Every structure is written in structure tokens, then in C-alpha cells.
Amino acid sequence: MATTEVSVSPELVKDVPRSERVPEPSVVIIFGASGDLTKRKLLPALFHLEQQGLLPQEFAIVGVARRDLKSSFAPDMRDGILKFGGVKEGENKLDEFIARISYHAMEFDNDDGYSKLRDLLDKIDEKHGKKCNRLFYLAVAPEYFADIVNHLGAHSMAQPEAGHARVIIEKPFGHDLESARQLNDDVNKVFDENQIFRIDHYLGKETVQNILVFRFANGIFEPIWNRNYIDHVQITAAESIGIEGRGPFYEKAGALRDVVQNHMMELLSFVAMEPPVSFEADAVRGEKVKVWKAIKPIPIENTARGQYAAGTVDGQQVKGYREEERVDPQSRTETFAAVKLEIENWRWAGVPFYLRAGKRMAKRATEITIQFKQPPMLLFSGASGGPCKEIQPNIITMRIQPDEGISLRFGAKFPSPDMTVCPVVMDFKYAGAFGSSSANGYERLLLDAMLGDATLFAHRDGVESTWALYTPILEKWQKTPPSDFPNYASGSWGPDCANELIGRDGRKWKKV
Template sequence: MATTEIKIAPEDVASAAEAHERIPEPGVVVIFGASGDLTKRKLLPALFHLEQAGLLPEKIRIVGVARRDLGDSFAKDMRAGILEFGGVTEEDPKLESFIAKVSYHAMNFDDDGGYEALKEKLAEYDKEVGTKGNRLFYLAVAPEYFSDIVDHLGKHGMAKSEEGAVRVIIEKPFGHDLESARALNADISKVFEEQQIFRIDHYLGKETVQNVLVFRFANGIFEPIWNRNYIDNVQITAAESIGIEGRGPFYEKAGATRDILQNHLMEVLSFVTMEPPVSFEADAVRQEKLKVWKAIQPIKEEDTVRGQYGPGTVGGKEAIGYRQEDRVSPESQTETFAAVKLEIDNWRWAGVPIYIRAGKRLAKRVTEVTVQFKQPPMLLFNKAAAGPCGQIQPNLITMRIQPDEGISLRFGAKLPSPDMTVCPVVMDFKYSQAFGTNTANGYERLLLDAMLGDGTLFAHRDGVEVTWELFTPLLEAWTKTKQDFPNYDSGSWGPKASDDLLKRDGRKWQKL
């Protein structure tokens, strides 16, 4: 397997980053739900990575808000999280000064007195530290608290600032169907204007997802063939080897479709299929994404597959079935696997099937996009041979989002022999080889963009509603039909019906 020869030196990576430095104004980051794992594992390590890179303002404060009375132990716990999950050492010269900027505020999310005390605390930072009224509220809480917290922020005068900018980040899931998404949008819009709202999808923070746009639009050799004339089909897979990890109550309400397809994979699909935007500004990118989603034809139930994992073996270890997981109904109809065939009815993609799938307890963890090209009209070299050289294989471009991030191109080459035998070979680019290892978790870019007011990599109200408009009828149809679950073993690649979905089109899932 060939690999890239060009390597970018660490100092060149650093200088490139410095050339595009964007440092926000002084301000306060307020994290609601700060006692949860997300803050410790992702948000604080990401903020510290920004601090290490010199991308945070010197005058910044971070306030964790949750119901438990954690006191001084919060900052210590966050410090431990930065060390454990951020790839940081005890000797880091910026660690202690950063932790000194972290504080905690205990309150119930419906406590008016708590909001008034928080408001006073933020005002003190403005006066003593010079945070200038700039606020970034991060709602890392369960969805049922979104509207209440936003309502209280508005009621207590914290949604606007005379001196600075106020913004709010809302975690997914953003609604559980079209009706609830519209209701949530309406609630939030009563308090915040759309340019203040940042609906976060951490997939868009991944370098490899952003690189899909660079791959397409910064390289002149790909865009001319990125259409129905040359592409046979597109496959997007998000496979996890783990189960639900103790999140029974959440997953019973969500399922694979709500958890992955409607948001993560639709975002990835838009980057793969959108038209070139006029610029990389938020509005221009959003408009092109919205055009793609609106061009997707209504999903037919016969073009879908749902599954639920039973007992099996994953990575050499026995795994229980979904219905045996903690706090899961023994008769659950929740899907842990979903596959959908989509059709985009526009000039570029008409007639090209887009297959997307996501599942838990599959054979391995991998997220990737595969673009399969059409075969030449006349196969001159299709001479029978053994093994993978038995017939001409289609060209593939594979974009690996995680793990082993990179891009590969499969093409045919002559096998060294007296015969004209063609074998598939792969040119492989890996991020780690070209740019070195990276401890970033994807939240760095998104947190920085939110502080700067750049919504390019965030979901817009219209986009959220149009993707729910696609999937809500399917989810409603599924509730009317009881499925015979479980229908795939843990450690497999999902139910057999998933393979049949492509087989009836004369295609198959690419080997991962």
C-alpha cells in the first residue's frame, strides 16, 4: 500500500496556524451542566488546547454551572480531566494559570435566585477582570432543560449585553422530530436572535470532515468528475463497536436514526454533495447545504433498514444484546442500526444513490465516506485471474473520518507478469504521517468559532427543520410496524437486510 511522501514539519504547521490566528474578545464562558462528562472529557481540554495555542484572550473566565454543590472541587476535577483526556502533562507551564480562571456556580436550572447570583458574578468579572460583557453560554444539559434555561436567561436580562456580545451554544439532540424541533426553535427565538444561536454538531469540528470541502474545492482534479456522469454511488458509514454505554434511558428515546443519521451523517452528506459556495462565510455555506437537503426526495420505507443488536462477540469479547442492557425494555423496538438509501434530485446527483448507515455493536469503530466511480464503458483488460485480480475493480475515493484519519484512492495497475492482468492498488494519505499526531478533540474549532461569532460550522434553524422533515415521516412509519428484534449479532455488520438493500441495486457495501 503506497503512502504519502510529503511530510509537513511541526514548525510549518505551527506557523500556518499563527498566520490565521483569530483571538476572541475578553469574555466569560458559562457551561450549564458542567458536572457531566462532556465538560471534563471534551470542553475543558478543548479550551485548554486553545490556551496552549495562544488563541484565548488573557482576560477570560470559565464558570461551570450545575445543581450539585461541588465548590472548589470542580476546578480540581477539571484539571484532572485536562491531564487525563487532553494529552497534557503536569509540567505544562500554562496549566495552573488556566485553572485559576475556572470557577463553579451551584444552582437549579429553574432557580430565579440562582440566575440573579450568576448575573452578579458575571458583572463582577466585567468590572474586576475586564470581560466587557461578552458571554458564551454553553448548554451541555439534557434537552428537556434547553427551553427553561434560555427562558430564564432572557427573564434575568442575560441574553443581551450593552457592551459586548452574548451567544448560546446548544448541544444535540435538537428536538426529536419536526414538531419538537420547531417548538424548540420558537422558544429559543423568543430570547435570542438567530445570529446568537449556535447549534453544535461535534462532527463538524473534526478536521477530516472540514477537509471534505478542501479536498473537493481546493483541488482542480476532483471537482470536474464529482457528478452523476462519473460517480456510481456514495456510501457513508458511521459504525461503532461499543454498545450504549449505560445510556439506556437516553437511547430508548433516541435510537440510531435520531442519534446519528438525522444530524451527523446529514452534515457529512451535505459537504460531500453540496455545490461550491461563493465563499466560506456562514451564510454562503448554509445556503448550499440547505439546497442539497431540500433536493433529497422523500424517504421510502422500502429503501430503509432498521436493526437491533443481540448477543455476540466484539473484539474477542462476549457482548450482551441491546434488550439486556441496563434500563432498556426487554421488548424494546428501538433501532440500534439504521441504513437508508437517499436520492438527490438535482443536476449534479440525479440517478446517483446515496447509501448511509449507522449502528452500534458492529464489527469495528469506523466512520468514512466512499465515493465509487463508474466502470469504463469497455473493459479492455478484464482477463480472469486469481484473488482480487479476478476482475477490474471500480475506482474508489475513501475519506476516513475516524479513526486513522486520511484519504485513499483505489485504482487499477498492471500486475508484474507476462500477462496483461490488472490488480487494484491504493494510494493512501494519513493525517498522522503528514502532520503528526494531534490531541485536539474537535471542540476547539467550534468553541473558538462561537466566541468569534462565526456560524459556518454550526447548524442553522432552517437546516435542522428540513432534515427533521425528511426523517420524521420514516420514524412515524416505523412506530406503526413492530419489528422482529434482535436481527443482527453483536460484532457483525448489521442485519442481512442491509446487504440486500444494496444487492437489489446490483451494488454492495464497501469493505471497511
């Protein structure tokens, strides 16, 4: 298949204005700061904002965790910025940024620890000579969410007398519909809904945000973005890695909870939503919820699950899920999940959406495939041959990671005396067009949270809508344990039942 790369002229992007949205004086307080997320993602992202001049002069970071790391925390964060942030030693803003970092050791259920944390924040305010807004980031295990929020409320840190306070909560936000509702109720007792930022790091990716731009900023696509022209949609989220030592977490989660219910439903909503009246938070989130609520209940026969066995990934022999550290040798947890969805509205009725997510797959790739209906073929009957056996449907592929970009497949005449039609691809790559970036996606999300822009964060209605779809599946899977686990080899594209799921409709998964 011939491929033509699409590029962007440097002249078109050299004068693109940069963001000038700078928050008011702020302190970011990270609970669970001793974890990898802080070192690998959050601190590098905050420093990238500093490099771009998007942090206020009065800015500070407070790491909160249980271990006594007061002397080593800031140097360790500096190492993380250099190692994971694409930052070179000697960067002139780095030392000044590190000087803004403090550390506070406490148990998350210790009342006295919160009193001392409040005193520390007051001292930071005194140092800056003004009241700083506070952004609490809960990078902790879900069982600590409610306790931390309650203590923040009890110590008057959730509703300060001056400035504002906001809270970012990492996924998983509940493990089923009932627990999600309970957690929402617990958090809403302390923080108003407009103070709560439920984060999904997928939405920080430029390629995810670009779905909306691709659809709504280009007049050639939106008129055909509907059931009259689109045959079906596929969304794939494949990882080549295993569970990376997170056995206890993954045993409670599984692929459906870990990826499908949140990340993949966000991608689906961007593909399927109606044009919002604006790109303000309420308008965008409202259209997303409409999509989720229009999805018909998912029959159990429209689902597939799997668990990886030993195999070969990238030329390396790897063990099966049940042999992983701290995993039940008879585990029934799925490491692969696939579903077929139908959205019952005027735009999408009759168009199936196929979602699949799995670990230890053949390669790491997250992409969205829009396959269009075939045109009437009488005109070209018997025209294809030679290297092109049949006329292929038009496909738009949006690659979210790792090779970010968009491709369009269409038919073209092969140079020959015959009317032979071959598929060709026009390929746009972000890195080739705009240059590579060391940003990790958290930059936009952290900046938006400090600014109070909740467009790319989940509302409680959205969280509960997606859990309402998947909780019945989880309950049925629990009642009917799989008899064939493990049922796909590491380094493959998942179990046979996933191929059967899409194959029943006369379709097949696109090769990633």
C-alpha cells in the same frame, strides 16, 4: 491489494501560519458542567486554545450544575485536562488557566439562581475591568433547553447592554419536526438567530472540514464529482461500543435520531453541496440546505433497521441491547439504521447515497466511500486473472475516524507476461503527514462561537429540513413494530435487511 502510503514533506508544513483569531474578552458559562462532556472534551479543548495563545487575557469559565461542587469542580477539571487532553503535569499555563474557573450551583428552574449567576458574571467583569462577552453552553438534557433560555432572557443575560451574548445548544435539537420547530421558536424568542450556535461535534473534526478542501482546492476532483462519473456514495458510521449506560436516553432516541438525522446528514451535505461563493457562514449553510431540500422523500422500502443481540466484540463477549441496564426487555428501539437517498438536482440525479449507522458493530469506523463508474471493459476483456479476478471500480475513501485519512483505489498492471489488472491503493494518513494531535474537535467550534463564526454550526432551516426527511420514517416505524428484533449479532456489520437494501441495486457495502 498493494498499498502505497502518501506522505507530506516536513519542509512543506514547517512554516504553515497558525491562527491568530483571538476573541474579545469572554466568559464561557457551561450549564450541565458536572457531566462528562465538560471534563473530557470542553475543558481540555479550551486549554488547548490557551496553549496556542488563542484565548484573550480577560477570559473566564463558569461551571453551572445542580450539585454543590464548588470546592471540587476546578481540581476535577484539572484532572480531566491532564487525563483526557494529552497534557502533561507541570505545563506552565495550566495553573493560571485553572485559576480562571468558577462554579455556581443552582437548579435550572430556580429564578433566584439566575439572579446570583448574573451577579457572579458582573463580578468577573469588575475583576477584568471591562465588560466580557458571554458564551452560554447548554450541555444539559434537551428538556432543560427552553427553561434555561427563558430564564437567561428574563434576567437580561441574553441581550446585554454592552458586549454580546451567544448560546451553544447541544444535540438532540428536537426529536421530530414538530418538536424541532417548537424549540427553534422558543429559543428565537430570546436569542436572535445570529446568536444561536447549534453544535454538531462531527463538524469540529479536521477530516470533516477537509472534505471541502479536498473537493474545492484540488482541480483534478471537482470536474468528475457528479452523476456523469460517480456510480454511488456510501457513508458509514459504525461504533463497536454499546449504549454505555445511557439506556433511558437511547430508548427515546435510537440510531436514526442519534446519528443519521444529524451527523450523517452533515457529512452528506459536505460531499454533495455546490461550491459556495465563499466560506462565510451564510454561503456554506445555504448550500447545505439546498442539498437537503433536494432529497426526494424516502420510501419506507428504502430503509432498514436493526437491534443488536449478544455477541463478541474485540474478543470480548457482550450482551444484547435488551439486556443493557435500564432498557425495556421488549424494546423496539433500533440500534442500527440504514437508508437509501436520492438527490434530485443536476449534479446528483440518478446517483444513490447509502447511509448506515450502528452500535456494537465489528469495529469503530466513520468513512465516506465515493465509487466511480466502470470504464468500458472491452479493451481489457479476459485481461484479468491470477491474483486479480476482475477489474475493480475506482474508489475514493475518506476516513473520518479513527484512522483519519484519504485513500484512492485504482487499477495497475500486475508484473507478468499477461495483461493482468490489479487494484492498488494510495493512502494518505493525517497522523503520518502532519503528526498526531491531542485536539478533540471542540477547539475549532468553541473558538468559532466566541468569534461569532457560525459556518460550522446548524441554522434552524437546516435542522428543520433534515427532520422533515426523517420524521415520516420514524412515524411509519412506530406504526409497524419490528417483528425480528434483535436481528444482528454484536460484532457483525448489521442485519441482513441492510445488505438486501443495497443488494437490490446490484451493489454491496464496502468492507470497512
